[in-house]
Amino acid sequence: MANEVCFRTLHLPEPGSLATYRSIGGYETLRRIVTEKVAATEIINQVKNSGLRGRGGAGFPTGLKWSFMPRYFDGTKYLVCNTDEGEPGTFKDRDIIRYNPHQLIEGMCIAAYTLGARVGYNYIHGEIWEDYVSFEKALDDARAAGFLGENLFGTSFCFDLYAHHGYGAYICGEETALIESIEGKKGQPRFKPPFPASFGVFGKPTNVNNTESYASIPYIIEHGGQAFADLGVHNSGGTKLFSVSGHVERPGNFEVNMGTPFAELLGLAGGVWRGRQLKAVIPGGASTPVMPAAVVMAANMDYDSLSKAGSSLGAGSVIVMDESTCMVQTLKRLSYFFFEESCGQCTPCREGTGWLYRVVKRIVDGQGRMEDLDLLTDVSHNISGRTICALGDAAATPVLSFIKHFRPEFEYYIQHGRSMVTGK
Protein backbone atom coordinates (compact mmCIF):
# COMPACT_ATOMS: atom_id res chain seq x y z
CA MET A 1 0.00 0.00 0.00
CA ALA A 2 1.17 3.50 -0.71
CA ASN A 3 0.38 6.94 0.71
CA GLU A 4 -0.69 5.72 4.14
CA VAL A 5 0.79 8.33 6.45
CA CYS A 6 2.03 11.73 5.21
CA PHE A 7 0.17 11.54 1.89
CA ARG A 8 -3.11 10.31 3.43
CA THR A 9 -5.11 13.05 1.72
CA LEU A 10 -3.44 12.91 -1.66
CA HIS A 11 -6.20 10.94 -3.39
CA LEU A 12 -8.91 13.39 -2.29
CA PRO A 13 -9.99 16.61 -3.99
CA GLU A 14 -8.19 19.66 -2.58
CA PRO A 15 -5.90 17.45 -0.48
CA GLY A 16 -4.36 20.43 1.33
CA SER A 17 -7.54 22.08 2.58
CA LEU A 18 -8.64 22.09 6.20
CA ALA A 19 -12.01 20.60 5.24
CA THR A 20 -10.35 17.64 3.52
CA TYR A 21 -8.02 17.03 6.43
CA ARG A 22 -10.93 17.13 8.86
CA SER A 23 -12.88 14.70 6.69
CA ILE A 24 -10.31 12.00 7.47
CA GLY A 25 -10.44 12.76 11.20
CA GLY A 26 -7.80 15.49 11.19
CA TYR A 27 -7.16 17.37 14.48
CA GLU A 28 -9.28 14.84 16.42
CA THR A 29 -6.15 13.19 17.85
CA LEU A 30 -4.97 16.57 19.06
CA ARG A 31 -8.37 17.31 20.58
CA ARG A 32 -8.38 13.96 22.36
CA ILE A 33 -4.95 14.20 23.95
CA VAL A 34 -5.45 17.82 25.01
CA THR A 35 -8.93 17.42 26.46
CA GLU A 36 -8.19 14.04 28.06
CA LYS A 37 -4.89 15.44 29.34
CA VAL A 38 -2.93 12.43 28.13
CA ALA A 39 0.45 12.35 29.91
CA ALA A 40 3.52 13.54 28.00
CA THR A 41 5.44 10.40 28.96
CA GLU A 42 2.71 8.26 27.39
CA ILE A 43 2.99 10.18 24.09
CA ILE A 44 6.78 10.01 24.09
CA ASN A 45 6.56 6.27 24.68
CA GLN A 46 4.32 5.85 21.65
CA VAL A 47 6.77 7.83 19.53
CA LYS A 48 9.64 5.69 20.83
CA ASN A 49 7.69 2.50 20.06
CA SER A 50 6.93 3.70 16.55
CA GLY A 51 10.57 3.42 15.55
CA LEU A 52 10.30 6.84 13.87
CA ARG A 53 13.74 8.14 13.01
CA GLY A 54 14.42 11.72 11.97
CA ARG A 55 13.49 12.18 8.33
CA GLY A 56 15.84 15.14 7.82
CA GLY A 57 18.72 12.84 6.99
CA ALA A 58 20.49 11.89 10.20
CA GLY A 59 17.93 9.26 11.25
CA PHE A 60 18.07 10.06 14.96
CA PRO A 61 15.21 8.41 16.91
CA THR A 62 12.51 11.06 17.36
CA GLY A 63 11.14 9.74 20.66
CA LEU A 64 14.58 9.81 22.21
CA LYS A 65 15.16 13.36 20.95
CA TRP A 66 11.89 14.47 22.54
CA SER A 67 12.96 13.02 25.89
CA PHE A 68 15.96 15.40 25.92
CA MET A 69 13.74 18.48 26.20
CA PRO A 70 13.72 19.73 29.80
CA ARG A 71 10.34 19.07 31.43
CA TYR A 72 10.37 22.12 33.65
CA PHE A 73 11.69 25.38 32.41
CA ASP A 74 10.94 28.86 33.62
CA GLY A 75 10.27 30.62 30.33
CA THR A 76 9.26 29.95 26.76
CA LYS A 77 10.23 26.70 25.09
CA TYR A 78 10.27 26.56 21.29
CA LEU A 79 9.41 24.09 18.59
CA VAL A 80 11.07 24.32 15.19
CA CYS A 81 10.21 22.52 11.98
CA ASN A 82 12.86 22.16 9.30
CA THR A 83 11.31 22.67 5.83
CA ASP A 84 14.53 24.07 4.41
CA GLU A 85 15.21 21.18 2.10
CA GLY A 86 17.90 22.20 -0.33
CA GLU A 87 20.01 19.08 -0.49
CA PRO A 88 20.20 18.20 -4.17
CA GLY A 89 17.59 15.53 -4.91
CA THR A 90 15.35 16.31 -1.92
CA PHE A 91 11.84 17.66 -2.56
CA LYS A 92 9.46 15.76 -0.28
CA ASP A 93 8.76 18.34 2.42
CA ARG A 94 7.53 20.77 -0.19
CA ASP A 95 4.79 18.29 -1.09
CA ILE A 96 3.80 17.92 2.56
CA ILE A 97 3.31 21.65 2.96
CA ARG A 98 1.38 21.95 -0.29
CA TYR A 99 -0.68 18.77 -0.17
CA ASN A 100 -1.12 18.02 3.54
CA PRO A 101 -0.09 21.07 5.58
CA HIS A 102 -2.64 20.45 8.32
CA GLN A 103 -1.17 17.09 9.22
CA LEU A 104 2.15 18.86 9.77
CA ILE A 105 0.42 21.52 11.87
CA GLU A 106 -1.39 18.90 13.93
CA GLY A 107 1.88 16.98 14.39
CA MET A 108 3.57 20.14 15.62
CA CYS A 109 0.65 20.90 17.98
CA ILE A 110 0.95 17.41 19.46
CA ALA A 111 4.70 17.89 19.88
CA ALA A 112 4.14 21.31 21.47
CA TYR A 113 1.62 19.87 23.92
CA THR A 114 4.00 17.00 24.76
CA LEU A 115 7.12 19.12 25.16
CA GLY A 116 5.49 22.17 26.68
CA ALA A 117 6.50 24.47 23.81
CA ARG A 118 4.56 27.73 23.62
CA VAL A 119 5.75 28.99 20.22
CA GLY A 120 6.80 27.27 17.01
CA TYR A 121 8.39 28.22 13.71
CA ASN A 122 8.35 26.38 10.44
CA TYR A 123 11.44 27.39 8.49
CA ILE A 124 10.61 27.19 4.78
CA HIS A 125 13.17 27.03 1.96
CA GLY A 126 13.54 30.41 0.25
CA GLU A 127 13.01 29.27 -3.32
CA ILE A 128 9.50 27.89 -2.83
CA TRP A 129 7.61 31.16 -2.41
CA GLU A 130 4.24 29.92 -3.62
CA ASP A 131 4.33 27.07 -1.11
CA TYR A 132 5.33 29.42 1.71
CA VAL A 133 2.30 31.57 0.90
CA SER A 134 -0.04 28.57 0.84
CA PHE A 135 1.37 27.34 4.15
CA GLU A 136 0.70 30.74 5.74
CA LYS A 137 -2.88 30.39 4.53
CA ALA A 138 -3.10 26.94 6.16
CA LEU A 139 -1.86 28.49 9.41
CA ASP A 140 -4.58 31.17 9.20
CA ASP A 141 -7.22 28.50 8.61
CA ALA A 142 -5.99 26.43 11.57
CA ARG A 143 -5.98 29.52 13.79
CA ALA A 144 -9.51 30.49 12.73
CA ALA A 145 -10.74 26.97 13.43
CA GLY A 146 -9.31 27.04 16.96
CA PHE A 147 -6.36 24.68 16.50
CA LEU A 148 -3.68 27.32 17.09
CA GLY A 149 -3.61 30.15 19.61
CA GLU A 150 -4.65 30.56 23.22
CA ASN A 151 -6.53 28.13 25.44
CA LEU A 152 -7.15 25.53 22.80
CA PHE A 153 -10.24 23.35 23.25
CA GLY A 154 -11.09 25.39 26.35
CA THR A 155 -8.01 24.12 28.19
CA SER A 156 -4.87 25.90 29.38
CA PHE A 157 -2.92 24.64 26.34
CA CYS A 158 -1.64 27.49 24.15
CA PHE A 159 0.46 27.20 21.02
CA ASP A 160 1.32 29.72 18.33
CA LEU A 161 2.93 28.65 15.09
CA TYR A 162 4.51 30.88 12.42
CA ALA A 163 6.28 30.40 9.11
CA HIS A 164 9.80 31.80 8.70
CA HIS A 165 10.97 32.22 5.12
CA GLY A 166 14.59 31.42 4.21
CA TYR A 167 16.31 33.25 1.35
CA GLY A 168 18.78 30.97 -0.35
CA ALA A 169 21.37 29.15 1.78
CA TYR A 170 21.64 25.35 1.87
CA ILE A 171 23.52 25.50 5.17
CA CYS A 172 20.40 26.77 6.94
CA GLY A 173 19.09 23.19 6.73
CA GLU A 174 21.60 22.38 9.48
CA GLU A 175 19.58 22.82 12.63
CA THR A 176 21.79 25.31 14.49
CA ALA A 177 22.38 27.41 11.36
CA LEU A 178 18.61 27.40 10.97
CA ILE A 179 18.22 28.66 14.52
CA GLU A 180 20.71 31.47 13.87
CA SER A 181 18.72 32.32 10.77
CA ILE A 182 15.45 32.51 12.74
CA GLU A 183 17.25 34.97 14.98
CA GLY A 184 17.92 37.12 11.91
CA LYS A 185 21.59 36.30 11.52
CA LYS A 186 23.87 34.72 8.96
CA GLY A 187 23.27 30.98 8.81
CA GLN A 188 26.46 29.79 10.47
CA PRO A 189 26.18 26.56 12.47
CA ARG A 190 26.82 26.71 16.20
CA PHE A 191 29.27 24.49 17.97
CA LYS A 192 27.49 21.60 19.74
CA PRO A 193 27.10 21.06 22.69
CA PRO A 194 25.07 22.81 23.90
CA PHE A 195 22.35 21.17 21.82
CA PRO A 196 19.13 22.95 20.85
CA ALA A 197 17.22 21.07 23.57
CA SER A 198 19.04 23.23 26.12
CA PHE A 199 20.11 26.26 24.05
CA GLY A 200 18.08 26.81 20.91
CA VAL A 201 16.03 29.70 19.51
CA PHE A 202 16.75 32.89 21.52
CA GLY A 203 18.86 30.70 23.81
CA LYS A 204 15.78 28.78 24.97
CA PRO A 205 15.12 25.00 24.96
CA THR A 206 14.11 24.09 21.42
CA ASN A 207 13.10 20.89 19.68
CA VAL A 208 14.00 20.69 15.98
CA ASN A 209 12.53 18.07 13.69
CA ASN A 210 12.08 17.61 9.99
CA THR A 211 8.71 18.23 8.30
CA GLU A 212 8.10 14.55 7.53
CA SER A 213 8.97 13.59 11.12
CA TYR A 214 6.31 15.93 12.56
CA ALA A 215 3.79 14.99 9.88
CA SER A 216 4.09 11.33 10.92
CA ILE A 217 3.11 12.07 14.53
CA PRO A 218 -0.71 12.29 14.18
CA TYR A 219 -0.78 8.81 12.64
CA ILE A 220 1.44 7.42 15.40
CA ILE A 221 -0.68 8.86 18.19
CA GLU A 222 -3.96 7.94 16.51
CA HIS A 223 -3.03 4.33 15.71
CA GLY A 224 -0.34 3.67 18.30
CA GLY A 225 3.43 3.42 17.87
CA GLN A 226 3.33 -0.28 17.09
CA ALA A 227 1.02 0.17 14.09
CA PHE A 228 3.47 2.65 12.58
CA ALA A 229 6.46 0.40 13.33
CA ASP A 230 4.65 -2.51 11.66
CA LEU A 231 4.42 -0.61 8.38
CA GLY A 232 8.19 -0.82 8.09
CA VAL A 233 10.91 -3.27 8.99
CA HIS A 234 13.19 -3.83 11.97
CA ASN A 235 15.06 -0.64 12.87
CA SER A 236 13.17 1.37 10.24
CA GLY A 237 9.61 1.94 11.37
CA GLY A 238 6.83 3.35 9.23
CA THR A 239 6.52 4.61 5.72
CA LYS A 240 8.93 6.96 4.01
CA LEU A 241 8.60 9.57 1.33
CA PHE A 242 11.11 8.91 -1.40
CA SER A 243 11.90 11.72 -3.81
CA VAL A 244 12.92 10.14 -7.08
CA SER A 245 14.66 12.39 -9.61
CA GLY A 246 17.04 12.20 -12.52
CA HIS A 247 16.83 9.65 -15.31
CA VAL A 248 13.41 8.08 -14.66
CA GLU A 249 10.20 8.25 -16.69
CA ARG A 250 8.09 9.76 -13.88
CA PRO A 251 10.08 11.73 -11.31
CA GLY A 252 8.18 12.51 -8.13
CA ASN A 253 7.53 11.63 -4.51
CA PHE A 254 6.39 8.18 -3.51
CA GLU A 255 5.32 7.21 -0.01
CA VAL A 256 6.01 3.52 0.52
CA ASN A 257 6.78 1.24 3.43
CA MET A 258 10.32 1.21 4.77
CA GLY A 259 12.06 -1.87 3.43
CA THR A 260 10.52 -1.64 -0.05
CA PRO A 261 12.96 -3.08 -2.60
CA PHE A 262 14.71 -0.40 -4.62
CA ALA A 263 13.64 -2.13 -7.84
CA GLU A 264 9.99 -1.67 -6.85
CA LEU A 265 10.48 2.03 -6.12
CA LEU A 266 12.20 2.46 -9.48
CA GLY A 267 9.15 0.80 -11.05
CA LEU A 268 6.81 3.29 -9.38
CA ALA A 269 8.82 6.07 -11.00
CA GLY A 270 8.32 4.43 -14.39
CA GLY A 271 11.77 2.85 -14.57
CA VAL A 272 14.87 4.27 -16.22
CA TRP A 273 13.89 6.73 -18.97
CA ARG A 274 14.35 6.34 -22.70
CA GLY A 275 14.68 2.56 -22.38
CA ARG A 276 18.22 2.94 -21.10
CA GLN A 277 20.20 0.88 -18.59
CA LEU A 278 20.67 1.91 -14.98
CA LYS A 279 24.20 2.99 -14.13
CA ALA A 280 24.21 4.35 -10.59
CA VAL A 281 21.99 5.75 -7.85
CA ILE A 282 22.54 8.20 -5.03
CA PRO A 283 19.91 6.90 -2.60
CA GLY A 284 19.61 9.57 0.09
CA GLY A 285 20.57 13.00 -1.27
CA ALA A 286 23.82 14.47 -2.54
CA SER A 287 25.64 13.79 0.73
CA THR A 288 25.13 10.00 0.67
CA PRO A 289 27.53 7.60 -1.14
CA VAL A 290 26.73 6.69 -4.74
CA MET A 291 25.83 3.04 -5.44
CA PRO A 292 26.55 1.13 -8.67
CA ALA A 293 23.48 -0.35 -10.39
CA ALA A 294 24.03 -3.97 -9.38
CA VAL A 295 24.42 -3.06 -5.72
CA VAL A 296 21.39 -0.80 -5.50
CA MET A 297 19.17 -3.21 -7.44
CA ALA A 298 19.78 -5.78 -4.70
CA ALA A 299 19.07 -3.36 -1.83
CA ASN A 300 15.94 -2.40 0.05
CA MET A 301 14.98 1.13 1.00
CA ASP A 302 15.59 1.11 4.76
CA TYR A 303 18.38 2.22 7.09
CA ASP A 304 20.03 -1.18 7.62
CA SER A 305 19.84 -2.49 4.08
CA LEU A 306 21.34 0.65 2.56
CA SER A 307 24.07 0.94 5.14
CA LYS A 308 24.99 -2.72 4.66
CA ALA A 309 25.21 -1.96 0.94
CA GLY A 310 27.70 0.81 1.67
CA SER A 311 25.48 3.85 1.50
CA SER A 312 22.78 5.44 3.60
CA LEU A 313 19.09 6.32 3.53
CA GLY A 314 19.69 10.02 4.25
CA ALA A 315 16.56 11.97 3.48
CA GLY A 316 15.29 9.38 0.99
CA SER A 317 16.33 11.44 -2.01
CA VAL A 318 16.92 8.99 -4.81
CA ILE A 319 18.92 10.36 -7.74
CA VAL A 320 18.90 7.97 -10.68
CA MET A 321 21.62 7.98 -13.33
CA ASP A 322 21.48 6.06 -16.60
CA GLU A 323 24.30 4.63 -18.71
CA SER A 324 24.87 7.94 -20.52
CA THR A 325 26.00 9.70 -17.34
CA CYS A 326 29.61 10.84 -17.05
CA MET A 327 30.53 10.39 -13.39
CA VAL A 328 33.44 12.82 -13.56
CA GLN A 329 31.32 15.69 -14.85
CA THR A 330 28.58 14.84 -12.38
CA LEU A 331 31.01 14.92 -9.47
CA LYS A 332 32.28 18.29 -10.65
CA ARG A 333 28.78 19.78 -10.31
CA LEU A 334 28.28 18.26 -6.85
CA SER A 335 31.65 19.48 -5.64
CA TYR A 336 30.86 22.97 -6.88
CA PHE A 337 27.66 22.92 -4.85
CA PHE A 338 29.37 22.11 -1.55
CA PHE A 339 32.12 24.65 -2.25
CA GLU A 340 29.53 27.32 -3.01
CA GLU A 341 27.43 26.52 0.07
CA SER A 342 30.16 26.15 2.72
CA CYS A 343 29.52 28.86 5.29
CA GLY A 344 33.26 29.41 5.63
CA GLN A 345 33.65 29.13 9.41
CA CYS A 346 35.94 26.09 9.52
CA THR A 347 39.20 26.10 7.59
CA PRO A 348 39.09 22.41 6.53
CA CYS A 349 35.63 22.89 5.01
CA ARG A 350 36.16 26.36 3.52
CA GLU A 351 39.54 25.52 1.96
CA GLY A 352 38.92 21.79 1.44
CA THR A 353 35.70 22.16 -0.55
CA GLY A 354 37.51 24.66 -2.79
CA TRP A 355 40.36 22.21 -3.33
CA LEU A 356 37.98 19.36 -4.17
CA TYR A 357 36.13 21.47 -6.69
CA ARG A 358 39.25 22.85 -8.35
CA VAL A 359 40.92 19.47 -8.67
CA VAL A 360 37.84 17.80 -10.19
CA LYS A 361 37.40 20.80 -12.49
CA ARG A 362 41.02 20.51 -13.56
CA ILE A 363 40.39 16.89 -14.56
CA VAL A 364 37.28 17.87 -16.53
CA ASP A 365 39.26 20.67 -18.21
CA GLY A 366 41.79 18.10 -19.43
CA GLN A 367 44.55 19.24 -17.04
CA GLY A 368 44.32 16.33 -14.60
CA ARG A 369 47.26 14.31 -13.30
CA MET A 370 47.13 10.74 -12.00
CA GLU A 371 48.23 11.97 -8.56
CA ASP A 372 45.03 14.01 -8.43
CA LEU A 373 43.01 10.96 -7.46
CA ASP A 374 45.13 10.44 -4.35
CA LEU A 375 45.05 14.15 -3.69
CA LEU A 376 41.24 14.13 -3.78
CA THR A 377 41.13 11.21 -1.36
CA ASP A 378 43.62 12.92 0.91
CA VAL A 379 41.79 16.23 1.00
CA SER A 380 38.49 14.42 1.66
CA HIS A 381 39.98 12.60 4.64
CA ASN A 382 41.36 15.85 5.95
CA ILE A 383 37.94 17.49 5.95
CA SER A 384 35.98 14.60 7.49
CA GLY A 385 35.49 14.83 11.22
CA ARG A 386 37.36 18.14 11.53
CA THR A 387 34.52 20.60 11.18
CA ILE A 388 31.72 22.20 13.21
CA CYS A 389 28.90 20.75 11.17
CA ALA A 390 28.37 17.81 8.83
CA LEU A 391 28.61 19.79 5.60
CA GLY A 392 32.32 19.05 5.51
CA ASP A 393 31.67 15.30 5.57
CA ALA A 394 28.85 15.75 3.10
CA ALA A 395 31.28 17.32 0.61
CA ALA A 396 33.82 14.53 1.04
CA THR A 397 31.34 11.66 0.62
CA PRO A 398 30.54 12.02 -3.10
CA VAL A 399 34.23 12.46 -3.93
CA LEU A 400 35.29 9.30 -2.09
CA SER A 401 32.41 7.16 -3.33
CA PHE A 402 32.55 8.31 -6.97
CA ILE A 403 36.26 7.55 -7.17
CA LYS A 404 35.84 4.24 -5.34
CA HIS A 405 33.16 2.89 -7.66
CA PHE A 406 34.06 4.57 -10.94
CA ARG A 407 37.84 4.93 -10.80
CA PRO A 408 38.45 3.78 -14.40
CA GLU A 409 36.30 6.68 -15.63
CA PHE A 410 38.46 9.13 -13.72
CA GLU A 411 41.67 7.55 -14.98
CA TYR A 412 40.42 7.62 -18.56
CA TYR A 413 39.50 11.28 -18.23
CA ILE A 414 42.97 12.11 -16.94
CA GLN A 415 44.72 10.11 -19.67
CA HIS A 416 42.62 11.27 -22.61
CA GLY A 417 41.36 14.66 -21.52
CA ARG A 418 37.80 13.66 -22.32
CA SER A 419 34.98 11.56 -20.96
CA MET A 420 34.97 7.81 -21.41
CA VAL A 421 31.17 7.95 -21.56
CA THR A 422 30.26 10.97 -23.67
CA GLY A 423 33.51 11.25 -25.60
CA LYS A 424 33.44 15.01 -24.95
Place this chain on the structure above:
Amino acid sequence: MLSQESLAKIDRELNKYPEDHRQSAVMSSLRIAQDELGWLSKETIAFVADYLRIPAIAALEVATFYNMYDLAPVGKYKITVCTNISCMLRESDRIVEHLEHSLGIHMGETTADGKVTLKEGECMGCCGGAPLFHINNKEMCEHLTPEKVDQILEGLK
Protein backbone atom coordinates in the same frame (compact mmCIF):
# COMPACT_ATOMS: atom_id res chain seq x y z
CA MET B 1 11.74 55.07 1.36
CA LEU B 2 9.32 52.12 1.48
CA SER B 3 5.58 52.36 0.82
CA GLN B 4 3.02 52.13 3.61
CA GLU B 5 2.02 48.79 2.17
CA SER B 6 5.54 47.38 2.51
CA LEU B 7 5.86 48.76 6.03
CA ALA B 8 2.58 47.09 6.96
CA LYS B 9 3.95 43.81 5.62
CA ILE B 10 7.09 44.24 7.74
CA ASP B 11 4.92 44.93 10.79
CA ARG B 12 3.08 41.70 10.17
CA GLU B 13 6.41 39.83 10.10
CA LEU B 14 7.47 41.53 13.35
CA ASN B 15 4.39 40.09 15.03
CA LYS B 16 5.80 36.60 14.61
CA TYR B 17 8.67 37.21 17.02
CA PRO B 18 9.05 38.36 20.63
CA GLU B 19 9.12 42.15 21.20
CA ASP B 20 12.81 42.09 22.05
CA HIS B 21 13.86 40.07 18.99
CA ARG B 22 13.02 42.41 16.14
CA GLN B 23 16.11 41.24 14.27
CA SER B 24 14.32 37.97 13.47
CA ALA B 25 12.24 39.90 10.94
CA VAL B 26 15.26 41.14 9.01
CA MET B 27 15.19 38.41 6.36
CA SER B 28 11.59 38.97 5.41
CA SER B 29 11.94 42.75 5.69
CA LEU B 30 14.81 42.76 3.20
CA ARG B 31 12.76 40.53 0.92
CA ILE B 32 9.81 42.93 1.13
CA ALA B 33 12.10 45.89 0.39
CA GLN B 34 13.63 44.09 -2.58
CA ASP B 35 10.18 43.24 -3.93
CA GLU B 36 9.23 46.90 -3.91
CA LEU B 37 12.47 48.49 -5.11
CA GLY B 38 13.88 45.77 -7.36
CA TRP B 39 17.20 45.40 -5.53
CA LEU B 40 18.88 46.27 -2.23
CA SER B 41 21.10 49.36 -2.16
CA LYS B 42 23.19 50.20 0.91
CA GLU B 43 20.64 52.93 1.69
CA THR B 44 17.72 50.50 1.50
CA ILE B 45 19.51 48.05 3.80
CA ALA B 46 20.27 50.85 6.26
CA PHE B 47 16.64 51.99 6.13
CA VAL B 48 15.39 48.47 6.91
CA ALA B 49 17.89 48.19 9.77
CA ASP B 50 16.73 51.52 11.17
CA TYR B 51 13.11 50.48 10.98
CA LEU B 52 13.90 47.27 12.87
CA ARG B 53 16.13 49.23 15.31
CA ILE B 54 19.12 46.99 14.63
CA PRO B 55 22.64 48.03 13.53
CA ALA B 56 22.97 48.52 9.77
CA ILE B 57 25.88 46.07 9.72
CA ALA B 58 23.62 43.29 11.06
CA ALA B 59 21.23 43.77 8.14
CA LEU B 60 24.10 44.03 5.66
CA GLU B 61 25.57 40.75 6.91
CA VAL B 62 22.28 39.02 6.22
CA ALA B 63 21.85 40.65 2.82
CA THR B 64 25.29 39.46 1.73
CA PHE B 65 24.98 35.92 3.16
CA TYR B 66 21.77 34.69 1.52
CA ASN B 67 21.94 34.37 -2.22
CA MET B 68 18.43 35.44 -3.23
CA TYR B 69 19.08 39.08 -2.32
CA ASP B 70 20.25 41.29 -5.16
CA LEU B 71 22.87 43.80 -4.10
CA ALA B 72 23.05 45.39 -7.54
CA PRO B 73 20.28 46.29 -9.98
CA VAL B 74 18.85 43.40 -12.02
CA GLY B 75 16.48 43.27 -14.96
CA LYS B 76 12.74 43.62 -14.55
CA TYR B 77 12.67 39.82 -14.64
CA LYS B 78 15.40 37.83 -12.95
CA ILE B 79 15.47 34.25 -14.17
CA THR B 80 17.40 31.93 -11.86
CA VAL B 81 18.13 28.57 -13.47
CA CYS B 82 18.97 25.51 -11.38
CA THR B 83 21.89 23.54 -12.81
CA ASN B 84 22.41 21.17 -9.88
CA ILE B 85 22.57 17.41 -10.27
CA SER B 86 18.90 16.48 -10.76
CA CYS B 87 18.41 19.32 -13.22
CA MET B 88 21.74 18.61 -14.93
CA LEU B 89 20.71 14.98 -15.45
CA ARG B 90 17.56 16.23 -17.15
CA GLU B 91 19.54 18.45 -19.48
CA SER B 92 19.37 21.86 -17.83
CA ASP B 93 22.35 22.76 -20.06
CA ARG B 94 19.92 22.78 -23.00
CA ILE B 95 17.69 25.21 -21.13
CA VAL B 96 20.65 27.46 -20.28
CA GLU B 97 21.82 27.41 -23.91
CA HIS B 98 18.35 28.16 -25.18
CA LEU B 99 17.92 31.08 -22.79
CA GLU B 100 21.33 32.52 -23.61
CA HIS B 101 20.71 32.17 -27.31
CA SER B 102 17.16 33.62 -27.25
CA LEU B 103 18.14 36.57 -25.09
CA GLY B 104 21.58 37.14 -26.56
CA ILE B 105 23.23 37.29 -23.15
CA HIS B 106 25.28 35.00 -20.93
CA MET B 107 24.56 33.78 -17.43
CA GLY B 108 25.06 36.64 -14.98
CA GLU B 109 24.16 39.31 -17.56
CA THR B 110 21.15 41.56 -18.22
CA THR B 111 19.62 42.32 -21.62
CA ALA B 112 20.41 45.78 -22.99
CA ASP B 113 16.80 46.93 -22.55
CA GLY B 114 17.03 46.03 -18.86
CA LYS B 115 14.27 43.49 -19.14
CA VAL B 116 15.82 40.12 -18.26
CA THR B 117 18.70 38.99 -16.05
CA LEU B 118 19.99 35.41 -16.19
CA LYS B 119 21.43 33.81 -13.09
CA GLU B 120 22.65 30.34 -12.16
CA GLY B 121 21.04 28.98 -9.02
CA GLU B 122 21.56 26.16 -6.57
CA CYS B 123 19.12 23.39 -5.69
CA MET B 124 15.61 24.77 -5.22
CA GLY B 125 14.20 21.64 -3.60
CA CYS B 126 11.85 20.90 -6.50
CA CYS B 127 13.98 18.32 -8.33
CA GLY B 128 10.91 16.31 -9.40
CA GLY B 129 10.11 19.17 -11.78
CA ALA B 130 13.58 19.33 -13.32
CA PRO B 131 14.72 21.13 -15.37
CA LEU B 132 13.39 24.31 -13.86
CA PHE B 133 13.93 27.98 -13.12
CA HIS B 134 12.20 30.61 -11.08
CA ILE B 135 11.34 34.17 -11.93
CA ASN B 136 11.93 37.07 -9.53
CA ASN B 137 12.36 34.66 -6.61
CA LYS B 138 8.63 33.93 -6.80
CA GLU B 139 7.27 31.96 -9.68
CA MET B 140 8.54 28.40 -10.13
CA CYS B 141 8.52 27.10 -13.72
CA GLU B 142 9.06 23.34 -13.90
CA HIS B 143 9.39 20.58 -16.52
CA LEU B 144 10.98 23.04 -18.95
CA THR B 145 11.55 22.39 -22.62
CA PRO B 146 12.90 24.91 -25.14
CA GLU B 147 9.32 25.37 -26.43
CA LYS B 148 7.99 26.03 -22.94
CA VAL B 149 10.82 28.51 -22.34
CA ASP B 150 9.80 30.39 -25.51
CA GLN B 151 6.24 30.66 -24.26
CA ILE B 152 7.35 31.93 -20.87
CA LEU B 153 9.71 34.52 -22.40
CA GLU B 154 6.92 35.72 -24.66
CA GLY B 155 4.68 36.20 -21.63
CA LEU B 156 7.18 38.54 -19.95
CA LYS B 157 5.95 42.07 -20.65
